[in-house]
Amino acid sequence: MDKLIEILNSLRPGVDFAAQTKIVDDGILDSMTIARLIGLLEDEYDIEFEVTDLVPENFNSVEAMMKMIERLED
């Protein structure tokens, strides 16, 4: 999880991502940042995203992102 927060902070410095539950809904991550985030996550966790994974619910909190990553790792 720390690694994920580190990645998120490299895109949006100064945001306390662990405390957020509406990261996409509140506009902290927009579709431009998500494009970059996907590349970073694919490299870091050796996973491959599908378009159907790109829904706000999967990116609204660090927990949701972690859950998605674990699912994609399987």
Add this chain to the structure above:
Amino acid sequence: MKLTSIYFFAFVLVVCLVYYLIPKKMQWIVLLASSMVFFVMSSGILTVYMLATTAIVYGGALWLNKHRETFESRKQELDKAQRKEAKKKLKKGQKLRVAAIAVTVLGILVVLKYCNLGVEIANMFMGIFHLNYSFEMFSIVLPLGISYYTLMAVSYVTDVYRGVIKAEKNPLRVLLFVSYFPHIVEGPFDRFKDLSEQFSIPHKFDYDSFCKGCILVLFGLFKKMVIADRLGITVAEIFDHPSEHTGPAIVIATVMYTIQLYCDFSGCIDIISGVSELFGIKVAENFRQPFFSRSINEFWRRWHITLGLWLKEYVYYPVILSGHFKAVDKFAKKHLKSNHLINVVPAAYALFFVWLSNGLWHGASLKYILYGLYYYLLMMIGELCKPLFEKIKNKMHIKDGNKPFALFQMLRTFLIVNIGMLLFRSATVGEFFRLIKQAMSSFNYFGGAREVVTISIEVIYAFVGVVVILMIGIVKEKNKTVLFRDLIYQKPFILRYLFVLFFVTCILTFGVYGPGYNASDFVYAQF
């Protein structure tokens, strides 16, 4: 059949009567039959294009399903390694199939709608290379709502490919989704998963929903007939003879055109949504007070919302997951030193396709491509300069919630949108630059306003209408969770009916209609 004509509402009334009188299981058949009647009356023999598109996506979706089922049935017989290999093969096969279907469907649209763009580009090159020859434009009549139904058809088959929905076995249900008469004229871009269930469930006549639908229709008619068509008369006079008018009149006409287009398009969507609600079917939201936007990005999340969502789902996401995007991402990481640039460059690459598609969707002409790229360029400049803007904001101690700053941002966005609209309204790119030059030639806006009012004094009715719409917009902005028609409906009986009476009176008194008036088409219907 024009959406503001008495024939259209008579048609809707008849459909409504039959819809609620027949057995509920057959309601969707009434919608399908009425959609077919509506389409044939509007497009005649050209309906075959829509039928062909439906047949292709219907068959294509079943083809995708069969391919997937074959894999599923054989899966159990394979060991882990073989299964992995087969899954890879399945993925590739599915991708190729969906691409072939989408290309075929989009091919029909491209041939019919964009062949003249090819001629325009060819002639441009002929001019550049001083070749004394120009190709003649094709004269092609387009079927009703070709861009809308084609993109919705593509979304259906792509959603089947993605596993978001299952392939529909009944071809008539796919035909209803593609041709549903309320959303075929100007959208919105609905998705099969949102409409199919609504089409399937029985709808009991509900007086309250019916009245709310009528309020929405009324609201749309007010926007279209009192504001858009009234402004349209003056706007057309100025833009059809720009050399006879002063710079300030051009500026005022541009603002009027922006409001005209908004009231025309969102008015049409209100009529469509209201009519659809009469059948108990909710179509997607397409506008959310766009002129309260503080940035261009926000504007496009509030204006023609479903087009933005379609482009995001079916252009932007596939691009950011593609191999070529990953190559750009890697290139940026390797060659750029600034962290900010490393983040911006790949996204800029992906967004280029979105805005090019946005421009192309609006029309088969170079000016529309430029229209899309105009917004793209502004957004990219905004993204590149973000750190600089943040620094300036911090130095000036401006916080995001600052109200005067928010107002400044709204006005800035409105100005940018107006420049875009001027390009949209201009016949050619050359004329756009001529009009910009003319607009800067004088700043006597008092004289310009007098000039505009002289063309048609009745334009004042439209300005009063704009104030009404603005006030309603402010109420909507403050009550984001409640629909405006629900707010009206919650009011006491007398107030509710006074509101309805006000709009009916305004439409009858100040609306543009009657003998000698040829109901102008909705601007977005040409797409």
